[in-house]
Amino acid sequence: MSAPIQSATEPVGDVDAGGCDVGGVRLPRPFKVRRLGHFGYNCEHLDAMLDFYIGGLGFIISDQSGTMPARLPAEEQATLSPNEKLLHFTRFGSDHHQLVFINQKVWDWVGKDNGSAGASINQITWQVGSLAEVVNGAEWIWGRGERLLRSGRDMPGSNWHTYLFDTEGHINELFYGMEQIGWDGLSKPREMWSGVMSERPELPQPSEAREIDTARNTGIQLASGHQPTPDAQPTYPVDGIVMARPFKIVGLGPVSIFVEDLDRAVRFYNEVLGFNLRTEVSWRGHRGALLSSGTEHHSLALYEAGLRTELGMSGRLDSMSLGFRLANYRHLRAAVRFMKDRGAEEVSVPASLVPGFDYVTHLRDPDGNLAQLYYYQRTCAPVDPDPHTVSGDAAQWPELIDAPQDVYGGEQFLGPWE
């Protein structure tokens, strides 16, 4: 029998001191993780990884940037292939990037000063509700003595952010305001990348609408950004549409990672980032903890590192799997067939480690990470009673209210507000 997870499952933080005001709702910390926004892999086999995720699973390149690889010494750069000299930002939806690919050698050079060289996860990135939540959250996290990497704003993507380390050295990011890509597929022009910032921003900042107005007035060609190259010829009739592959990925996560000290990691994600423990799992004596930030069954799974070898995975891998939700059950089956036809290996993961799904399977990517494919994950209703409804007479409402258990959960507005 495995030992239970030693962690609080109730919210912790500044509740006793009155809590934090997050949009007029009292919460234990000055931010609330709303959803997984994007994820990054440091890649040993970058060309093959791009083929697996772009050619195979249908991710779309939204931008490629050589800024970070250009920081390597010339002799190091000379060893890189053309793709390795770029960061590849990709998406399946309207968020500018949802999956990012970086060459491992490039990251090892950049990460040697912060101790993250060798990591296979580049970043685990969570959307919070506003720029104020990013900035106030960074200050609160720093005030607790946690390790922050940096705050500011990244380009491409335009999202405001703060980076921090978990107890295992995995880089997490909190962000607001991801650039949204519309029907024309265009990203913002390179000239607009000048908004990059590597320090805590003063608040308030101009809206994106104002930034675009300024760019237009300074003569920047707004339609000069990256345009995706055409996908394969569409030949598959898919639920009424002719598509390039017989399925569509429509959701990202959960993130499943290996940790050396499970109890300590659960405490971090619970107490610092506000995740709640949904359930514990165990297989062959190795424990796992599944956590959620809203009404999803889980968006984060932490597994004891001993599982890595039990599952036949390489010792360099920090990530067990990254979840991809297919549009429906037929798409899920079609995706598995399509990927296996391209040579992907299906890996058996014990069902007891991955509760919350009805049908789920895992494909090994070229670096050895698992792509977790599913179409359905259980949604969990709050366990507390319905909130007491106050209707009308809004002028008499309090400025700061107590939070219903599932506050700020569910569907989110993706991009910047204005």
Ligand SMILES: [Fe+2]
């Ligand atoms: Fe990011």
